[in-house]
Amino acid sequence: MIGTLTPGAPAIEFGDPRLPENFWSKAEVATSGCWEWKNTKVQGGYGRFGVKQVLKMAHRVAYEALIGPIPDGLKVLHNCDNPPCVNPAHLRAGTQAENMQDRLARGRNPAASKTHCKRGHAFTPENTYIEPGRGSRQCRKCRAANGQRRRQRNTSTKAMEGIAA
Numbered sequence: 794m795i796g797t798l799t800p801g802a803p804a805i806e807f808g809d810p811r812l813p814e815n816f817w818s819k820a821e822v823a824t825s826g827c828w829e830w831k832n833t834k835v836q837g838g839y840g841r842f843g844v845k846q847v848l849k850m851a852h853r854v855a856y857e858a859l860i861g862p863i864p865d866g867l868k869v870l871h872n873c874d875n876p877p878c879v880n881p882a883h884l885r886a887g888t889q890a891e892n893m894q895d896r897l898a899r900g901r902n903p904a905a906s907k908t909h910c911k912r913g914h915a916f917t918p919e920n921t922y923i924e925p926g927r928g929s930r931q932c933r934k935c936r937a938a939n940g941q942r943r944r945q946r947n948t949s950t951k952a953m954e955g956i957a958a
């Protein structure tokens with residue numbers, strides 16, 4: 794699916810005149826189909842490009858020039874998971890939460906291979922508990938539910954204590 798445009802959308806070509814020459818000279822077409830930014834990498838591998846003296850993220854510049862304004866509060870995400878890529882066909886606007894989901898799903902965070910616990914709660918930053926010492930992830934919702942069940946058992950049937958713990 795990577796690299797395909799929405800049917801009916803005009804194909805955007807590398808070197809599109811809506812962006813200046815010195816934008817395109819800093820990027821190159823990779824065999825993967827990505828348009829990779831070659832210089833001024835910042836943290837995370839994103840490219841930066843100066844617009845009227847202001848350095849902006851290169852992929853955001855590409856999105857705004859070739860696709861349209863970035864909706865308020867949204868980030869420009871890479872469908873190709875390649876931060877220096879400025880190919881508009883690989884970019885979409887999305888939320889920070891989606892960005893985190895993408896990262897978890899793609900395993901960039903090595904501790905995070907699954908995006909959901911076995912009961913289907915999402916491992917969002919808020920819902921993820923890292924067990925001290927072991928570093929394994931636990932679902933906070935499930936931890937809370939387990940704790941509640943344990944307390945209920947303790948108060949109702951003293952005799953059951955310890956059996957299921």
Ligand SMILES: [Zn+2]
Nearest residue numbers: 827873878883
């Ligand atoms: Zn790409």
Ligand SMILES: [Zn+2]
Nearest residue numbers: 910914932935
């Ligand atoms: Zn859970």
